[in-house]
Amino acid sequence: MAPKKQNWAKSLTMALNLGTSVAAVIAIGLFGGKWLDARFETGMVFTILGFLLGAATAMKMLWDRMMERDREATAEKQDAEPK
Amino acid sequence: MIFGMWDGVLFHLGPIPVDHLVVTEWAIIAILAIGAFIGTRTMKLVPTGGQNVVEMIVTFTYDFFTQVMDSEHTAKKFAPLLSTFFLFILISNYSGLIPGAAHIEGFQPPTSNWNVTVALALVTFFAVHIGGFSEHGAHYLGHFIKPMPAFLPLNLLEEVAHPLSLTVRLFGNIFGEEMIIAYLLFMAPFIVPTALMGLSVMLGAIQAIVFTLLSASYIGTATSAGH
Numbered sequence: 084m085a086p087k088k089q090n091w092a093k094s095l096t097m098a099l100n101l102g103t104s105v106a107a108v109i110a111i112g113l114f115g116g117k118w119l120d121a122r123f124e125t126g127m128v129f130t131i132l133g134f135l136l137g138a139a140t141a142m143k144m145l146w147d148r149m150m151e152r153d154r155e156a157t158a159e160k161q162d163a164e165p166k
Numbered sequence: 167m168i169f170g171m172w173d174g175v176l177f178h179l180g181p182i183p184v185d186h187l188v189v190t191e192w193a194i195i196a197i198l199a200i201g202a203f204i205g206t207r208t209m210k211l212v213p214t215g216g217q218n219v220v221e222m223i224v225t226f227t228y229d230f231f232t233q234v235m236d237s238e239h240t241a242k243k244f245a246p247l248l249s250t251f252f253l254f255i256l257i258s259n260y261s262g263l264i265p266g267a268a269h270i271e272g273f274q275p276p277t278s279n280w281n282v283t284v285a286l287a288l289v290t291f292f293a294v295h296i297g298g299f300s301e302h303g304a305h306y307l308g309h310f311i312k313p314m315p316a317f318l319p320l321n322l323l324e325e326v327a328h329p330l331s332l333t334v335r336l337f338g339n340i341f342g343e344e345m346i347i348a349y350l351l352f353m354a355p356f357i358v359p360t361a362l363m364g365l366s367v368m369l370g371a372i373q374a375i376v377f378t379l380l381s382a383s384y385i386g387t388a389t390s391a392g393h
Contacts, residue, residue, distance in 0.1 A: 092233045096383040099376055103335055107327035140320040140327075 101148060105141040112137025187276050194257045194276070198250070234379060235386030240297070244385050247293060251286065252378040255336070258282070259370030262344050263363055277373075278344045283337040287329035290381040294328070298388035306388070328384050332377060339373050 116133020120126060175183040205220055213221050227249055231241035255277060262275035276282040298306040310321045343366055350359040 090233050092230060092379070093236070093383075096234055096379045100380055100383055103331040103380075104324070104327050107331040107334070108323050111323060111327060111330060136319060136323060140323045143317070143320050144324060 097148060097152075101144065104144060108140040108144070109134065109137035112140070186273065187279055187282060190261060190274075190276050191258075191282070194254060194261070197257060198253055231382055234382045236390060237386065240301075240386060240389045241382075244293065244297065244382070247289075248378050248382050248385075251290075251381060252374050255286070255374040255377055256371060259340055259373060260367070262340065262347075262370070263366055274344065275340060277336055278341040280333065280337040280341075283333045284329075286336070286377070287332040290332060290384060291325075291329040293381070294384045294388045297385045301389040328380075332380060336373055336377055339369060343369060 112133035112135070113130065114133075116129035116131065116136075119129035119133070123129070175185050176189060177184055205216070209217060227245055228238075228241055231245050231248060232238045235241050235244070258275050258277040260275075262278065264273075295306075298309075310325075311318050312321070343362075347359050347362055347366070350362060
């Protein structure tokens with residue numbers, strides 16, 4: 084059986100998406116937290132919480148994409164195995 | 167006025183102010199509409215000449231979006247929107263290469279203003295969720311609490327990050343590029359900016375492709391069976 088054609092468009096999209104989305108979630112968390120601290124005069128509490136929330140979201144996004152790739156690789160391997 | 171960027175109103179349509187960006191966008195829409203009209207007015211069942219080329223491009227577009235979205239059905243449904251994104255952004259970016267752009271008052275590429283990129287990103291944002299609801303119905307809401315309800319804030323933050331990253335990337339690249347060209351034209355007119363304008367041709371196309379690809383990816387993820 085011929086090997087499955089590499090889906091380069093999807094891989095490129097995933098790389099582009101991850102880079103900017105990881106930066107975006109951390110930025111939203113950090114600046115959202117800074118805005119809340121300025122609004123409620125709470126020192127650095129929301130800035131730290133926002134950053135942690137952003138970092139956790141970034142980790143979850145990376146984990147999700149990794150699992151997705153893993154599922155695809157498993158499916159491709161099963162397809163390639165002789166019946 | 168900041169670095170040649172002008173935010174003045176040209177005229178009013180009743181109570182609505184119309185600025186130079188809106189007029190530039192109308193011109194781009196007119197170019198696309200006239201192009202589509204000319205390209206499709208003499209269509210035949212058995213294609214000949216230019217219709218062969220247009221059909222080849224459309225087929226390539228469908229195949230490409232099918233690859234990105236992993237679904238032919240979704241690709242066919244959203245290809246018109248995504249292709250329009252691509253053409254609109256490409257022409258907007260290239261409008262910055264017309265002599266005078268960015269250093270004549272009121273003449274700047276629409277994509278170098280964040281209002282335009284926010285509007286484009288919001289269209290993607292709504293298309294993603296409309297696509298998700300149309301494929302999965304009310305079950306679509308379930309993905310916000312996957313793998314467990316405690317993940318709701320993380321999932322919401324991820325959804326908000328998509329339009330933000332689309333907006334900032336497109337605006338930042340085109341605005342930055344226009345600023346550099348404007349500065350170079352001011353410091354060393356005629357020769358030095360030419361090399362950068364050559365690079366702009368490539369960057370304009372890359373940014374249009376990136377925006378379209380990411381929009382397709384977000385829609386594909388929202389409509390996928392595993393979502």
